[in-house]
Amino acid sequence: MCIKSDVVLKTNTFFLFFVAILTLIANVKSEEPKPTPLPVRAKVKVSAGEARLFSGEDVQLSCSVPDQPEPKWTYHWFRDEESLGSWKVYHLQKSQVQQGGNYTCYGEKDIETWPYSAETLPSEPHTVYVDGGWALLRVPAEPLLIEETMTLTCRIRDEPILVEVLFYKDGIEIHKLKDKDLVLPKLTLKDKGNYWCRATWVQGFEYHSAQSLPVYVAVLDKLNTPVLEIEREEVVRGERVVLRCVTQLNIRDKDLSIDYYFLKDGSRLGPASPQESYLIPFIEEEDAGLYSCRVRVRALDLERLSEQVELKVRLDDV
Template structure:
């Protein structure tokens, strides 16, 4: 009888199960040969992988949302301008519970140019003070006689080399660039111009913007929050930004690595400054007014 009661108690207990949460892996698409901007008739090869995975995956390739093929590598032979687009891939494998799919890879944009000149510009934003290198690439690589670099249609550089350097960048160098290449062939002169290539130039440390938050549930109701918004675009890692807050010319406490501070809710003019000591950078925000000021 005791054995029967024990079995009944065990059967009445709730059934607990342990579910292991496995993060969904992400596929990675990469260029194997050539660059993302090529001339028509050239080849480009892409590959797909699932980094860190020990499983065998099959891969699907897509272009602008359309399924192209199943393969690890995608090859565009003698590419045509119509094949320009954003390519991405996805890993697929069969398990005992069905098909498992990775997240889609980030897209790689392939441009197939049917013209005679391509200006290869940095794909990532450039920083103020840096040197930018561009390449005026011409179909069949003739011996160039002259290369002209334009920014927003205005000539800024003229030389014989296809490698073009713009030094000491400023925010005014942000814009669209193109190049004109000239060469002599068979007693005649040929001149071609590329399509525009966008170039982004950003400040290493942007101008701060002070936000005044009169009410915040995390601070006492008699106080308000000052938030100093700024963006650091440096190539270096682990740089520290120091924040200073001011009211009517008086500094509110010492420097801090925190971008916000709670202060008494008082009328006045407020602003913040930010510094990056390692880079010797210092920026100040425009003043922000809170309440009615005494005249």
């Protein structure tokens, strides 16, 4: 009789333990964290139309994940952080002014292992501007580089025959034409700024005139002037110090490399390095001085030098 009771007791105990384990697993699964983003960023691009358009016109945006097969991904869209739903291509048909804004997307797909789904990083914002007026200045969609050519187009709604077009930069008239297109060859850094246009046309035997809103045009150097960063410009003897040389290569060919040189009081601290950081593992009093960095792209024969930064070294932490 006691043996039977012990068996029943053990069976009930095992059953309760099994139920507790299942409950624990269910609770853990219900509290699963959101999928960790993959080290890849989704990308938005205009696949039809233009990102700067008149109200009533159409544009469509596409979301993609670089170097990843498309069929596996579901794409989620946002405008100024407002959810727009899930689409491969997002259409703005007969667009309205209020539909302008910053559009982003991210990709999500199922995977075979826990947490069973994965997300990309959100894309960089892609600005869509919808103009409700009569004049709109078309500018390049991407920042331009020095020595490239820029074309500005003064668009007028319904494309009437133009009599005169004036182009302005930073409040100053720069060109007067009868054509809607202005071509600026061999750009320099001085060509960046706010541009707009004013057009006159004849419609129904009457003269009409309209002016576009200003739009900023960026012109980039091929290699940015570097900035030397030091976490603290006054340190204690014996501390570890990292110098970081911050620059950016703004070219269409992404395969070119940058050589980094670090200097103290104008003298090089070593040979060229592909690394943007330089480590001083144990700072000494004689390491105090003026530090700078130089960057070079050999293939383009480009070279830039940073401003000097003074590093001070104290003997103790008093």
